Amino acid sequence: xxxxxxxxxxxxxxxxxxxxxxxxxxxxxxxxxxxxxxxxxxxxxxxxxxxxxxxxxxxxxxxxxxxxxxxxxxxxxxxxxxxxxxxxxxxxxxxxxxxxxxxxxxxxxxxxxxxxxxxxxxxxxxxxxxxxxxxxxxxxxxxxxxxxxxxxxxxxxxxxxxxxxxxxxxxxxxxxxxxxxxxxxxxxxxxxxxxxxxxxxxxxxxxxxxxxxxxxxxxxxxxxxxxxxxxxxxxxxxxxxxxxxxxxxxxxxxxxxxxxxxxxxxxxxxxxxxxxxxxxxxxxxxxxxxxxxxxxxxxxxxxxxxxxxxxxxxxxxxxxxxxxxxxxxxxxxxxxxxxxxxxxxxxxxxxxxxxxxxxxxxxxxxxxxxxxxxxxx
Ligand SMILES: [Zn+2]
Numbered sequence: 001x002x003x004x005x006x007x008x009x010x011x012x013x014x015x016x017x018x019x020x021x022x023x024x025x026x027x028x029x030x031x032x033x034x035x036x037x038x039x040x041x042x043x044x045x046x047x048x049x050x051x052x053x054x055x056x057x058x059x060x061x062x063x064x065x066x067x068x069x070x071x072x073x074x075x076x077x078x079x080x081x082x083x084x085x086x087x088x089x090x091x092x093x094x095x096x097x098x099x100x101x102x103x104x105x106x107x108x109x110x111x112x113x114x115x116x117x118x119x120x121x122x123x124x125x126x127x128x129x130x131x132x133x134x135x136x137x138x139x140x141x142x143x144x145x146x147x148x149x150x151x152x153x154x155x156x157x158x159x160x161x162x163x164x165x166x167x168x169x170x171x172x173x174x175x176x177x178x179x180x181x182x183x184x185x186x187x188x189x190x191x192x193x194x195x196x197x198x199x200x201x202x203x204x205x206x207x208x209x210x211x212x213x214x215x216x217x218x219x220x221x222x223x224x225x226x227x228x229x230x231x232x233x234x235x236x237x238x239x240x241x242x243x244x245x246x247x248x249x250x251x252x253x254x255x256x257x258x259x260x261x262x263x264x265x266x267x268x269x270x271x272x273x274x275x276x277x278x279x280x281x282x283x284x285x286x287x288x289x290x291x292x293x294x295x296x297x298x299x300x301x302x303x304x305x306x307x308x309x310x311x312x313x314x315x316x317x318x319x320x321x322x323x324x325x326x327x328x329x330x331x332x333x334x335x336x337x338x339x340x341x342x343x344x345x346x347x348x349x350x351x352x353x354x355x356x357x358x359x360x361x362x363x364x365x366x367x368x369x370x371x372x373x374x375x376x377x
Contacts, residue, residue, distance in 0.1 A: 005185060005217050006249045006270075012358045014241065014268040020056075020249055022087045022138040023183035024079065027055035029249065030265050030354055032256070032347045033089055033273035038063050039082040042278045043340040046084035052313070052345045053352075055086045058273045061132045061140070062093025062123055066114050070134060077136025089273070090137035092128045094144035094163075094189065095254070098226065105145070105162070125169040133177050133184050141220060142170035144189035149227040156193035160202050163191045164209075171211035178214065187251060188216035191223045194232055196239050203243040218249040218271070225254045225274075230376055234263055241267040258287070258350055259374035262367045265354055277347050281339035284328050287346040291373035295339070300325040313345035 006029075009017045018029040034041045034049060036057045041049055049057060059078060073081065078088050096102060096112065103111040109124035125143040132140035143166045147159040167188050174186045188209065192202035207219055221240045224233045237252060241264075244250055249270045255261060256274020264272070277287065284296040288308035293300075295307070306316035307324060315324075315338045327335035357363040 006247070008246070010359045012361055012363050013266060015265050015358050015363055016268060016270070017355045017358050018249070018270060020087075020270070022056075022185060024087045024138045025055055025085070027087065028355055029270040030261075030351055030358075031056060031271055032261070032351045033058040033271065034344055034347075035273055035275045035278070036082070036084075038067070039078055041344070042275075042282075043337045044344060046082045048341060049344075050085060052341070053348045054344070056089060056139075057084065057086060058089040058091060059137075060093065060096075061090040061128060061135060061137065062096055062112070064090075064135055065093075065128075065131045066121070067116055070131065073135040077134075079136055087138045088136065089139040089271075090132045090135070090141065091253075092132070092141040092143045092189075093123045094141075094146055094222070097146055098148060109143070109166075110145070125166040126173045129170055129173045129177065129186070133182050137184055139185045139187060139218070140174075142167050142174075142186060142188050142216070144191055144222050146191060146223045146226070147193045149194065151193055153193075153195055153198070156191075156195060156198050159193070160191050160198050163189065163202065164205050167206055167209055167216075168211055171209060171214050171216070175212040175214040185217035187218040187220045187249075189220040189222040189253070190240060190244075193223060194228060194236060196235075199236055199239045200243055203240045207244050207248075216248070218251055219244050220251040220253050221269075222253050224252065225260070230257075230260060233260065237264050237269065238267050241269065244268075256347070257374055257376055258347075259371045259376065261350075262354060262363075262370045265358075266363065266367060277343040278340050281343040282336050284335075284339065286339060287343050287350075295321060295325050296328050297325075307339075307342050308346070311342065311346065311349075313342050315339075315342040315345075 007019050034054050034057050037060045101112045101115050103113050109122045112121045145159040145162040147156045188206040190202040190206045192199035251271035252269045256276030286293050286307050289310040300321045303321040357366040
């Protein structure tokens with residue numbers, strides 16, 4: 001009998017709490033995945049990730065395929081390699097189209113040049129599914145073609161059609177792997193740019209797609225938060241979630257601002273990932289229960305309170321704002337380590353609070369407060 005991968009627990013409007021099960025573990029949703037692109041979260045060890053309660057992370061299969069390479073990952077799969085006990089999601093490399101290593105598209109797949117040694121690579125749907133399976137991914141992504149913000153309707157349609165074709169090829173390969181006993185799950189990625197028509201079409205297609213009796217275990221909403229205003233992103237999330245099946249987990253890729261997260265949770269999104277908390281921490285922007293603070297401001301020079309007096313993380317228990325202000329001012333590597341640890345811990349607690357708020361029917365109130373504190377243009 002097929003194990004149920006996702007169970008919805010409580011709902012409040014369209015928001016829901018749930019439990020997602022993978023071959024590795026199970027965890028509650030809505031969940032935030034710390035980004036560990038190359039099998040490492042920036043400034044955090046895998047043991048730190050476990051300590052802050054991160055039961056799932058996301059890594060990038062294409063970048064891991066380049067380095068350390070499959071010869072290493074065949075011998076030791078990712079959990080063992082980085083010594084992490086939680087679920088590993090892996091992205092497929094489609095997003096790297098927006099990066100400088102991208103060299104072009106063909107019918108076959110996406111062409112890249114390795115940033116490490118200049119070698120040429122073609123990523124095809126079939127190839128990247130197998131890479132993800134071999135490296136031990138628990139939740140893989142099907143290869144997508146992400147159109148940049150500002151693309152025309154024609155360009156968007158072309159990328160969408162390619163994404164759909166690749167989704168079919170991915171499911172075909174995935175059904176074979178499942179027959180061979182693979183326990184990996186596969187999410188399909190919807191694209192469709194910033195036009196309602198194409199977004200809807202893509203969500204419907206990916207949601208309904210079945211090949212050899214196999215369909216996607218979850219649906220990822222891709223191609224958002226790539227330069228568009230928050231309002232437009234929220235609209236696209238709403239358009240997408242209205243179409244997607246209730247029963248499957250919905251994953252909004254690349255979104256990590258607390259205001260965006262809670263707004264999307266209200267639309268029924270279950271999974272998030274983003275470098276946002278890390279990027280903020282690196283620049284001294286600390287997330288607190290009272291909003292964001294810039295620890296480099298001179299007013300913190302004599303502030304001997306913790307970063308967030310309401311936080312019980314290792315950093316807030318041991319260090320003051322004045323000390324961390326000093327570390328930033330003197331460019332000590334420890335500054336970023338402590339700031340990242342706190343922000344990532346904050347995100348895990350923030351998701352816990354969201355889950356509690358859904359259970360207790362308090363999500364609207366929490367949203368109002370969060371949007372006030374964390375809203376971005
Ligand atoms: Zn803290």
